[in-house]
Amino acid sequence: MLPEVDLCLLRSNLRALASTPYFNQQVASYSEHLCSAIDHALTEAPKLSELSLRRLSETVWQAYQYLAGSISSEAPYEVQYCLEAALREWAKKDCLITTGFTYGPLAYHFNGLDPWKEVKALVPSFSAQHFDRVLVLIGVPRLYRHKPIFCIPLFHELGHFVDRHVGVVAYIRLNALQQGGSFNQVTLPPLHWAEHFADLFAACYVGRSSTGLLEAVVPNAPANQTHPASKDRIDLVEKFVNGISDPRLTAFEIALKNLGAPALKIRHTVPNLTSAYNDVRPVDIKSAAELHGLFDAAWSYFSVNESKPVSPMTNVAMSVEQFERTVNDLTEKSIRNYSTKEMWKAHAAP
Structure with a gap:
């Protein structure tokens, strides 16, 4: 396909992302800036080499894959929230974590591409007007998008970015x-x-x-x-x-x-979730440290009981599928409750 055609198609789809009413304004902003860069590149196309246009198309293709995965209603919002909290202390620039869906059981990855850096290099006449956000590209198996304890490897992938x-x-x-x-x-x-x-x-x-x-x-x-x-x-x-x-x-x-970077140290506190999960209730997370420690506690709770799962409410044997769904749903709900409270505090503050 001609790169100009792909760039037009990508621009159209990015603008559709930017108008999607799903929670992430940063994704919409990044998409709009990519569209502006494409507008400029297409206007300047006669002055740009075909190789530059093709590389620009390939770069925007990759960015689009992850942006689309982060703005859709299927995005692993809760896990992204936790990853963003972890990155905050380490980021030297404005960063945006995005998740692209993969289709293999162990297909977690970190893509080292910095799309905006590439765009600026490929279209040097484009003025970014001080926009310089780093897009963090992380791949997650689509099957696990709402399974927080199966998304634990994403912290490892974020470590590669850091x-x-x-x-x-x-x-x-x-x-x-x-x-x-x-x-x-x-x-x-x-x-x-x-x-x-x-x-x-x-x-x-x-x-x-x-x-x-x-x-x-x-x-x-x-x-x-x-x-x-x-x-x-x-x-x-x-x-x-x-x-x-x-x-x-x-x-x-x-x-x-x-390097003047933060130290490697324990930044989590493992909450006691046994009584809450046994009662099929989300655990009340009190701090960011407990938010991260929730993954360790939930993984342990699942690992200890997965071979012979028993319903916590009835003490009757249940299927691994039912047990897995219960643990992941409670973990996801626990994260969502905490994030909702924190965002409420932030917006309610004078």
């Missing part, structure tokens, strides 16, 4: 080259450093549940070119949450301190 945004592994890699291949006497492939950081970032917010998927699905996966062995990843998270020293943890501490 790594690139802050420059953690880039700092470690540069200093390792200057020190003959190691940093703080630790030698790891750069991609292994990146996975460890993402694991630890997630553990800051959701504790041991951050490695729950690894333990459930691939506990014995060996190391490869892109990932450390599952056992090594789980072991490092265990050391972190238990306050046990490790040269890799020290290396991250040094890098973050020298």
Whole structure:
């Protein structure tokens, strides 16, 4: 397809997104700015190379996929709310978390593209008028969009964004080259450093549940070119949450301190949800720390009981499907109640 045709189609669909009456004004604003960039590019098309137009089309295509997933009525609003709360302390610029739907059981991902940066580079004559929002592109299996405890890996994917945004592994890699291949006497492939950081970032917010998927699905996966062995990843998270020293943890501490970034530390408090969930009621979340700790508590509640689930109300055996739905629904409702109260406070304040 000619890039001009695709850009026209994308512009039309982005404008439709911007007029969708679903809660996220930031998504609408980003979509409108992309439309303005497309308008300018099409006007200037004779002066732009076909390659630039094609790359612009490909960039907007990718942005559209995630923007559409975040503005629809199917968007995982509750999980996005928690991810935004986690990112707030780390973001150096205005960031917008978006979720694009995937169709595989383990198809979580972070897409490292910065669409707005690409747009500005490809159409340098376009004036962004100081708009410079970073779009965070995270993929989530569509099947899990309203299953918060199955969205826990998204904290790991957000960790990959924070790594690139802050420059953690880039700092470690540069200093390792200057020190003959190691940093703080630790030698790891750069991609292994990146996975460890993402694991630890997630553990800051959701504790041991951050490695729950690894333990459930691939506990014995060996190391490869892109990932450390599952056992090594789980072991490092265990050391972190238990306050046990490790040269890799020290290396991250040094890098973050020298970068002027926040420290890796426990940022969650695990709420006691057993009595509420046993009574089939959402738990009353009191703080942002409990909001994040809810994921760890809900994952534990589900994991302990999933093999032989029993109805908390009747003490009668129930199907795994019923139990899963109950736990995820209660978790989603607990997050929604907290977010509603917080937004009410923010808008009710003078």
